[in-house]
Amino acid sequence: MGFQAVVIVIFACLYFPCGGVLKSVRYRNIKRETNDVQVDNVVQQHWIMQKLDHFNAADSRVWKQKYLVSDQFYRIGGPVFLMIGGEAPIISQWMSTDAGSTWLTYAKKLGALCFLLEHRFYGESHPTVDLSTENLQFLSSQQALADLAHFRTTIAQHRGLANSKWVAFGGSYSGALAAWSRLKYPHLIHAAIASSAPLNATVNFSEYLELVWQSLAAENPVCPLLVKKAFDTLHERIKDPKNYDNITKDFNFCSKLQIQSDKDRAYILDSLADSVASTVQYSNDNRAFEFVLGTNITIKTLCEMMSKESLGEPYYRFAAFVHLRTTTHLLPCFRDPTYNANLQDIRNTSYHGPYGWGGRQWIYQTCTEFGFFQNTDSPNQPFSGFGLQYYVEQCQDYFNIRAETLYAGVDQTNEYYGGYNIHATRIVFPNGSLDPWHALGITSSITEDLPAVFIKGTAHCANMYPARAEDLPQLTLAREHIFQILQDWLKEK
The missing domain is CATH 3.40.50.1820 (Alpha/Beta hydrolase fold, catalytic domain)
Structure with a gap:
């Protein structure tokens, strides 16, 4: 033969x-x-x-x-x-x-x-x-x-x-x-x-959140407008320390909200917006076979909850959605709301650290090769408060990678x-x-x-x-x- x-x-x-x-x-x-x-x-x-x-x-x-x-x-x-x-x-x-x-x-x-x-x-x-x-x-x-x-x-x-x-x-x-x-x-x-x-x-991946808007609108044209209204309210309330206790309770943070820097504010806004963005990215994709929790939470779930007037104004509907995601993922609360706490976790260089299985590594790759920073600098998306500069500065904070090195690395990747x-x-x-x-x-x-x-x-x-x-x-x-x-x-x- x-x-x-x-x-x-x-x-x-x-x-x-x-x-x-x-x-x-x-x-x-x-x-x-x-x-x-x-x-x-x-x-x-x-x-x-x-x-x-x-x-x-x-x-x-x-x-x-x-x-x-x-x-x-x-x-x-x-x-x-x-x-x-x-x-x-x-x-x-x-x-x-x-x-x-x-x-x-x-x-x-x-x-x-x-x-x-x-x-x-x-x-x-x-x-x-x-x-x-x-x-x-x-x-x-x-x-x-x-x-x-x-x-x-x-x-x-x-x-x-x-x-x-x-x-x-x-x-x-x-x-x-x-x-x-x-x-x-x-x-x-x-x-x-x-x-x-x-x-x-690309360093500036502003199209990501623009397409989050479009994907929500494909389910219900009113949905991204309600998300934007909720987020605008959150962004305004988070400016006043008198609201910190209520915001902590509304979103069930793991510790009391304390905004001590612009990065603290950007970090918590980014984290809460990610509840929507992740839902869109993975909507109805059948990841359950990997034992991933929360695959039943889809764009439809989000838009239906954002339309429920019985939950109160859009801000409270959004908070209810974040709470649903938190409990569905079997978490007792929504993470520590400070940039510095997250910074210390990412700076941990052990393979057994909080980000040691992949988080620190992938962020390093984005800071040296890809960028992919999903920011709010575009007006055609529902969020605010975490612009491109916030991400660029993270590369400096995490790995001492300066902006010019980041941009040069991304250009080299495309070349x-x-x-x-x-x-x-x-x-x-x-x-x-x-x-x-x-x-x-x-x-x-x-x-x-x-x-x-x-x-x-x-x-x-x-x-x-x-x-x-x-x-x-x-x-x-x-x-x-x-x-x-x-x-x-x-x-x-």
């Missing part, structure tokens, strides 16, 4: 927040698995040796990167799927047959061998002893892509897959990694499916990858119309080999999650269309 070529497919997926500046990271109920254990009947955990710095031949330091593998669907001659972790720990639910995430439905149809690779510095993949700013210099998308290339080469050699094709899949940040892997390693990566991928880096003007072939770009991140992605086909799949009425990474009966017809059709594109591309040399 002649040799049959095997196709290797890379899935890059984010576990949470599936993209975006992490404003309120609290890693709760994360199962920490031990080395090389049996995660379930078909999934094994392993480690691969990686260089600390792929771009310095004189640096011989190495570290171990975590990955999972399953051959439950594998058939000789079938593809091999590699899902790449994003800015959080990898979790075995993405390898679970019972969960039925989209990449596994593709794997079953194609007889695929499945791998799940954790991103450097996230989860248990620790290239350095801690998360000091000095060590975080080795955290970048370029280093992560080099990890991917080495993983692909090593696995191919060890498993006899040297002549295999590789296809990259990804969601959000790791969707961008999937696209960029095809762009930068075309001799290794055959094609890519980059879901909800923000390809254009290196091309931003919207990506020049490659065989990459498909799925995006959801409700997802504010689609502003930084590709929503119209560039060429026949760079098609976009724009899915009306869906949110961030929706096409990657398990299918369910209540899915919109256009989401079901999008998954089928993407699979057909994949099949066609696998036939090409």
Whole structure:
């Protein structure tokens, strides 16, 4: 029997927040698995040796990167799927047959061998002893892509897959990694499916909150107006210390509101606005299979609550919505409302610190590579009080990264990858119309080999999650269309 070529497919997926500046990271109920254990009947955990710095031949330091593998669907001659972790720990639910995430439905149809690779510095993949700013210099998308290339080469050699094709899949940040892997390693990566991928880096991501407004208006044209009225009231009341006790009670803060600086005010306004923005970004996206709480709280939930006159003026309706989210996430109160408390948490350089599983790392990447700062400087959005300068100064406070360094890093990212003007072939770009991140992605086909799949009425990474009966017809059709594109591309040399 002649040799049959095997196709290797890379899935890059984010576990949470599936993209975006992490404003309120609290890693709760994360199962920490031990080395090389049996995660379930078909999934094994392993480690691969990686260089600390792929771009310095004189640096011989190495570290171990975590990955999972399953051959439950594998058939000789079938593809091999590699899902790449994003800015959080990898979790075995993405390898679970019972969960039925989209990449596994593709794997079953194609007889695929499945791998799940954790991103450097996230989860248990620790290239350095801690998360000091000095060590975080080795955290970048370029280093992560080099990890991917080495993983692909090593696995191919060890498993006899040297002549295999590789296809990259990804969601959000790791969707961008999937696209960029095809762009930068075309001799290794055959094609890519980059879901909800923000390809254009920008410091001033004001479009994010503008699209939050538009997504709310798509549910109910009055809804964003009510949210704006509530937030305007909050912003006015928070200026007077006499209101601090009532605001603390209204929003159930974990400690009494004390505004001692402009950053304190911006921090709490940003945090409360995020209750709305996160609801929009993840609305009805079926993340429940990851054991994420609050997936039943959607744009519809928010707009219905904001329309309830029985709750009082819009300010109190908004407070009631924040309380609903807090209790649904099984939290006793809404976080400590001070910038300095949050600052100390983020400055903690331990992997076991409050932000050690991914928050400190991702904020570092936004301050050095991407920006993505979702601010209120645009008039066409419902919030106020946390402008671009607030975010720029955070980079200085957290990592001593000055504004000129931040802007230069973002410019370099777009120069290196091309931003919207990506020049490659065989990459498909799925995006959801409700997802504010689609502003930084590709929503119209560039060429026949760079098609976009724009899915009306869906949110961030929706096409990657398990299918369910209540899915919109256009989401079901999008998954089928993407699979057909994949099949066609696998036939090409």
